[in-house]
Amino acid sequence: GAVVSQHPSWVICKSGTSVKIECRSLDFQATTMFWYRQFPKQSLMLMATSNEGSKATYEQGVEKDKFLINHASLTLSTLTVTSAHPEDSSFYICGGTRAYEQYFGPGTRLTVT
């Protein structure tokens, strides 16, 4: 149990366009979901905390107008990278919490050209 999926797993977009990444908890309800960014050979950096039905809480230094997060239901959270630029290229990972334990999606590789 406790499976989290992400879609797409890999996306390439042109600079200036927007990209939406979906995170779904498949077999549990995640009141809270987290979005992370991971650079090659580095740790996960928490971007924001997403609570179902309310506004996301962003970590210091993360632009909320650039990284739009919507937690529409207990099983779905989306991250939209708006007006993407090459420096936004990264690996984005979501995590859903159940009983204080976090389960992670497989990640989405975003490449902005």
Add this chain to the structure above:
Amino acid sequence: AQSVSQHNHHVILSEAASLELGCNYSYGGTVNLFWYVQYPGQHLQLLLKYFSGDPLVKGIKGFEAEFIKSKFSFNLRKPSVQWSDTAEYFCAAHGSGNTGKLIFGQGTTLQVKP
């Protein structure tokens, strides 16, 4: 400030060698501790966790970790590593009672030579 620190950034071992990866945390209040593993091309998986009780925690794949409160440490151990243990290892923590927001350590790359 809350933080998690991993001292070993890159560890290279031969098969059957013993492993110990260091993790120290800085947290006010009660803390829950985790070790995650990320195999090449795969998502993060939970190895083990400590919430309370016996400070020696056993996890999957023969891993264990010991919570030493006086040292603010939660080191990961395995008596005999295998080539398949080659992966990234992350120590993480969150304050008990919160929403589960995790603070990750920098990660340790373990390379096991056959």
